[in-house]
Amino acid sequence: MRTEYNIINEPNKVYILGSKGVGKSSFVNQLVNKPFDEKIKSTEIGIYNQKLNLENKFFTLKEVTDDDEFKNTSIFKNDIEDILIIFIIFSLTNKDSYEHTKRLIEIIAQSVIDNTNLEIVICGNKKDLIDKNPSNRIVEKNEMDNYASNIRNCKYFEISCKTRENIDEIINILKEYEIPQLDEDKLEEEENKEKEKKDGSCSLI
Numbered sequence: 001m002r003t004e005y006n007i008i009n010e011p012n013k014v015y016i017l018g019s020k021g022v023g024k025s026s027f028v029n030q031l032v033n034k035p036f037d038e039k040i041k042s043t044e045i046g047i048y049n050q051k052l053n054l055e056n057k058f059f060t061l062k063e064v065t066d067d068d069e070f071k072n073t074s075i076f077k078n079d080i081e082d083i084l085i086i087f088i089i090f091s092l093t094n095k096d097s098y099e100h101t102k103r104l105i106e107i108i109a110q111s112v113i114d115n116t117n118l119e120i121v122i123c124g125n126k127k128d129l130i131d132k133n134p135s136n137r138i139v140e141k142n143e144m145d146n147y148a149s150n151i152r153n154c155k156y157f158e159i160s161c162k163t164r165e166n167i168d169e170i171i172n173i174l175k176e177y178e179i180p181q182l183d184e185d186k187l188e189e190e191e192n193k194e195k196e197k198k199d200g201s202c203s204l205i
């Protein structure tokens, strides 16, 4: 498990969940403005943290690559109170990933009872493949809209990490959060001080 990012205790957590190969890393890359990579390497099982700075509002993107990991670790349960938003990604061409989404929704529903502000955004990804070949679609948009409307604070988007369809709409959801804008340099200074303190105390032992 990799947890290299900590700009003072991982502010404003954003979870990205979903089956392997649905485009979670590609989604993260779009949010942080990295180009789409057709040959992206599958991430190993674990939680991958990445900083997102949107107009000096800082988010901690946490890509969870495997749902057993998600179920078996206490990380999600410990975090649940301060998660802002969970994105569940599935592929519009992959039935298993869509079934997986429904299981994840159930797990979340059982865990989030106390976090009434938590938002859930389900993303049907790889819309470009459907545009090319509509018969590959495994679930209709109106069915998903309907499904999402029956879940508290839940929305559904069809996106493409390849063509950026609806990616700006997703970024706007994050930009609208009323969270303080911070000075990145100052935060990094503080973080370094924290690290120095820790290193110092270690060398005394």
Ligand SMILES: Nc1nc2c(ncn2[C@@H]2O[C@H](COP(=O)(O)OP(=O)(O)O)[C@@H](O)[C@H]2O)c(=O)[nH]1
Pocket (backbone or CB within 6 Å): 018, 019, 020, 021, 022, 023, 024, 025, 026, 027, 037, 038, 039, 040, 041, 042, 043, 125, 126, 127, 128, 129, 159, 160, 161, 162, 163
């Ligand atoms: N056509 C298409 N391919 C995509 C899209 N998003 C991701 N991919 C491809 O799907 C594969 C898996 O993507 P990745 O981001 O590694 O998925 P992850 O395992 O969920 O992190 C890669 O080959 C990506 O290039 C998309 O919107 N359209």
Ligand SMILES: [Mg+2]
Pocket (backbone or CB within 6 Å): 024, 025, 026, 042, 043, 063, 065
């Ligand atoms: Mg990945």
